[in-house]
Amino acid sequence: MKELIQQKLKGLESDYNITILFAVESGSRAWGFPSPDSDYDVRFIYKHMPEWYLSLDEQKDTINSLEGELDLVGWDVRKALRLLRKSNAALFEKLQSPIRYGQQGCFLEEIQRLAPAYFSPMAGLHHYLSMAFNYYKACAPEQDVKLKSYFYLLRTTLASLWIVENGTIPPMEFKDLLPLVQDREQLKKIEQLLEIKALVGEQYLHPKEEEELERYLLQSLRYCESKADTLPKSVGTTQALDQLFRTTILNEVTHNS
Template sequence: MRETILASLEKIEEDNHVKILFACESGSRAWQFPSKDSDYDVRFIYVHKKEEYLAIDPIGIGSKRDVIELPINDLLDITGWELTKALRLFRKSNPPLMEWLRSGIVYYQAFSTIEQMQELSKSIFAPNSCLHHYLNMAANNFREYLQGEEVKIKKYFYVLRPVLAAGWIEKYNEFPPLEFSTLVNHLVPEGPLKIEINTLLKRKLDGEELDKEPKIQVINQFLNEEIERLREYASSLTSGIPNFTTKLDLLFRNTLEEVWN
């Protein structure tokens, strides 16, 4: 699959006259709870030639899109963000982008831009906005999939992970690791809850069909209580991070010089 992904990225560069700076895995594979039939969620950051930026219409306006998406098939989902779009979101500590920069599965990396972003990400971290992102994701999935006596059992992971990510931010005041097992081991005490979570994880990794089953009461109770508790905690935080625009402007200009000269 890696060869297929790299060939797709090369074709994207040729077809769109861009340079890809970074491509990684996102989603369940990066979170380390893929099913045997999980697709590959590839995310990348790219940059246009200089002349595309020296125009009266900025990238992202009208027909000048700031996203490249390939048609999704059963195995492969490839989406990329243009660099200025990525840097604007990075300035706000955008959680999906922060996760890309920490992915343990990197398919491609060129030039120095991503290393610089990874270093800056230690300072560009907004606990408040990240907490709200994870808690909204958890609450929406909890409400949508885990109510009733029978639930879509695999959806537990898509509520547990954002809840634990929010818990990591509360406990350590830093951006959470991607790996689900790391979150569980650091945040869930020994006992029935941890046993149920690890049993469910083993079943998923073993390739069992996790369709509708009776809900797991101990997990439901934990999720319900944690979402409410962490929402109260998030509401007590003040928002805002230092303005890194000057540094990010310089990073963008230096990238253009490094890539195209």
């Protein structure tokens, strides 16, 4: 599958006359709890030739390609850097993905180096809390729930807790969030659910038997919600991003101390 994805990416480079700076897996495969039939959510950052940016009008800055189980979405480098300036949680996740399909130059290393300065604990917490509460509301009243949705709830809740406890970018991989679960019984239940999810399809409905787990998650969310407005915002400046943007477009990305 990796070779097929790389072929598709090369095709997009040719079709759109772009250079893909890096491409990674996102979603459940990168989070560490895929189902056997999970799609491949490929995300990439690309650049155009310099003259593309010298236009009076803004042009489309995303590329989407959906084919079967392959979902490929790309952002132009200027869009990506603007989102970093806004402390975009999805971008922070992409930068941590353990599954890479390729990269050009050292743009990935440079943006990873800059990223912590642009992380806003307040914005990040609001992002994950909003998602987690939505998943909780969807799961709580049902007798049988998609195990996929349950893990989305777990991940966003623990990412929220990570931000409150550590004030840093939450890790993308689910296993790195699990040490936050201090209750051994709840941790055992989560590990059991992980084993089930690895064997069943995306549409699998799991019988509701996790009342204590749901209570734990709701308590965690309420705790994080109480801290949301006390957290700091990001302090990163535009200057460093402008420099990275210019050097990337001109093919002169260097490692600066």
